[in-house]
Amino acid sequence: MIIARKEKVKVQVSKSFNNLLVLDRLDFTVYENEFLVIVGPTGCGKTTLSNIIGGIHQPTQGQVTMDGAILSPRKQNVSFVFQEPSCIPWRTLWDDVKIGLEIKRADPGLIEKRVQEMIDLVQLTGFEKYYPHQISGGMKQRVAIARAYATDPDLLLLDEPFGHLDAQTRYLMQIEITRIWEQLKKTVLFVTNNIEEAVFLAERIIVLSRLPARIKGIVPVDLPRPRDNISPEFLQIRSQISQMCETAE
Amino acid sequence: MARSSNYRNSLIAVAYNAGSLAIALVCWEIFSATMKSPYFPSFREIFAAFVQLSIEGDIEGIGLGQHIWASLVRIFAGFGAACAMAIPLGLLMGLYPKIYTRTRAIIEPVRFIPPIAWIPLAIVLLIGFQRYAFLIWLGAFFPIFINTLVSVPRVNQIHLNVTRIYGATHWYMIRKIVIPSVLPDIAAGMRIGLGIAWMCIVAAEMIGGEMVGVGRLILKYAELIRMQEIIVGMLIIGVIGFIMNEIFLYVEKRLFKWRWEVSLD
Numbered sequence: 001m002i003i004a005r006k007e008k009v010k011v012q013v014s015k016s017f018n019n020l021l022v023l024d025r026l027d028f029t030v031y032e033n034e035f036l037v038i039v040g041p042t043g044c045g046k047t048t049l050s051n052i053i054g055g056i057h058q059p060t061q062g063q064v065t066m067d068g069a070i071l072s073p074r075k076q077n078v079s080f081v082f083q084e085p086s087c088i089p090w091r092t093l094w095d096d097v098k099i100g101l102e103i104k105r106a107d108p109g110l111i112e113k114r115v116q117e118m119i120d121l122v123q124l125t126g127f128e129k130y131y132p133h134q135i136s137g138g139m140k141q142r143v144a145i146a147r148a149y150a151t152d153p154d155l156l157l158l159d160e161p162f163g164h165l166d167a168q169t170r171y172l173m174q175i176e177i178t179r180i181w182e183q184l185k186k187t188v189l190f191v192t193n194n195i196e197e198a199v200f201l202a203e204r205i206i207v208l209s210r211l212p213a214r215i216k217g218i219v220p221v222d223l224p225r226p227r228d229n230i231s232p233e234f235l236q237i238r239s240q241i242s243q244m245c246e247t248a249e
Numbered sequence: 250m251a252r253s254s255n256y257r258n259s260l261i262a263v264a265y266n267a268g269s270l271a272i273a274l275v276c277w278e279i280f281s282a283t284m285k286s287p288y289f290p291s292f293r294e295i296f297a298a299f300v301q302l303s304i305e306g307d308i309e310g311i312g313l314g315q316h317i318w319a320s321l322v323r324i325f326a327g328f329g330a331a332c333a334m335a336i337p338l339g340l341l342m343g344l345y346p347k348i349y350t351r352t353r354a355i356i357e358p359v360r361f362i363p364p365i366a367w368i369p370l371a372i373v374l375l376i377g378f379q380r381y382a383f384l385i386w387l388g389a390f391f392p393i394f395i396n397t398l399v400s401v402p403r404v405n406q407i408h409l410n411v412t413r414i415y416g417a418t419h420w421y422m423i424r425k426i427v428i429p430s431v432l433p434d435i436a437a438g439m440r441i442g443l444g445i446a447w448m449c450i451v452a453a454e455m456i457g458g459e460m461v462g463v464g465r466l467i468l469k470y471a472e473l474i475r476m477q478e479i480i481v482g483m484l485i486i487g488v489i490g491f492i493m494n495e496i497f498l499y500v501e502k503r504l505f506k507w508r509w510e511v512s513l514d
Contacts, residue, residue, distance in 0.1 A: 054414050055413075055414070056410055056413055056414065072416075073413060073414050073415060073416040074416035075416070078414060079414060079415075080410070080411075080414040082407055082410065082411070084407050085407075086407045086408070086410075086411050088408055088411065088426070089507040089508065090429050090507050099411065099412065099415070099425075100414075100415040103412060103415040103416065103417045103421060104415060104416070131506075131507055132507070133507055147411075151415065
């Protein structure tokens with residue numbers, strides 16, 4: 001099934017900071033409308049990888065291409081949900097969700113319509129005029145998701161977006177992001193250090209090693225949604241990935 | 250609930266301030282009464298001097314209002330010029346640190362020269378109103394400039410990345426992220442600068458040549474060794490500076506609510 005899909009993003013990169021090799025010849029493809037999860041231990045260079053794919057940093061070697069062209073935020077339509085709280089403190093929720101469309105100089109009528117749709121989608125209706133300091137951490141991350149989806153991106157990068165949330169909110173957000181993805185079907189690259197989260201969300205999981213990050217394996221997850229995180233199949237995939245992480249190189 | 254307790258807290262603060270002010274005045278009164286010296290006039294004498302200066306004016310018949318107005322105009326001219334130069338320059342050097350690191354040898358030593366030390370040069374180079382404005386500008390410029398300069402690198406990188414990922418131009422990031430981020434620091438620098446501007450007023454009016462201005466008023470009565478009028482002048486500078494500072498703080502709190510209020514989590 002996956003083989004028949006169109007290749008959307010091709011990543012072939014290495015990155016080192018001074019003499020420290022962080023990403024060691026990572027080479028993988030993201031297919032169109034796929035939900036791909038990259039899982040790896042803390043400090044293995046996952047954020048570096050997502051920053052390179054998003055065009056915020058440059059790779060030391062190699063390149064990232066989307067639809068055959070080198071990926072660049074000025075030319076292509078990419079969105080990013082950051083690990084850290086990223087709401088702009090002096091903007092209301094409405095103005096925050098708008099920011100990508102504002103930069104891309106979308107038509108004001110379209111902005112109006114699209115922003116409201118996105119706020120409704122992440123269930124923040126009624127909070128449009130609130131400022132980030134007036135809402136909870138989970139709501140802030142929803143704003144970031146709404147902002148990311150607002151530009152209708154060709155690639156959506158999520159870098160440990162729920163890392164700062166408590167377990168309960170995190171679980172609800174996982175359900176939420178699955179719902180949104182099923183509704184809008186975008187190409188999603190989701191980075192996490194949480195194996196359970198990876199199995200819950202992914203169509204395909206790429207497992208990274210410790211520093212310098214190498215690909216340890218790629219695991220397809222062909223379970224029906226919404227996924228049951230205590231079903232035998234779920235636990236089986238989960239332990240398969242855990243074992244992969246434990247084995248020495 | 251929260252609102253009414255805030256209100257109560259500020260009432261309590263006002264009451265305590267009134268109390269401590271009263272204690273300070275009583276102390277001065279006792280001090281002045283025991284010294285029995287014309288150098289330490291009682292509060293009653295100071296107040297009498299204030300009334301006389303307000304109604305009849307000083308030895309040259311210039312009223313207190315005129316003195317205050319003249320000083321205010323000079324302060325705002327010097328302070329305005331300082332803002333107009335320090336903010337763009339601070340932003341520019343904050344955004345392009347190389348400009349600063351390569352001109353530090355000029356900027357930094359100048360910063361430590363006290364405005365009073367510039368008086369002889371100001372007398373030689375400038376005339377009239379320019380002299381006042383120049384000295385006040387000197388005092389106000391550096392706090393505003395330095396505050397702006399150091400706040401630019403502290404802009405949250407995540408906020409910049411939020412716009413970068415959508416392909417924002419440099420100019421967009423400066424306008425929509427950098428400037429709003431540093432505005433509270435600029436305002437704090439302006440508030441400090443305004444305070445220092447008031448501190449320079451006596452020095453400025455020493456060389457301005459005109460007989461009007463609160464600083465000039467103090468100098469006039471210093472020659473006559475008339476303490477009560479001198480103290481009136483001192484208190485006027487203090488009180489006006491205090492009021493301006495309070496207004497500034499109030500505006501800052503309103504404008505930058507997002508920075509002051511505690512987040513929910």
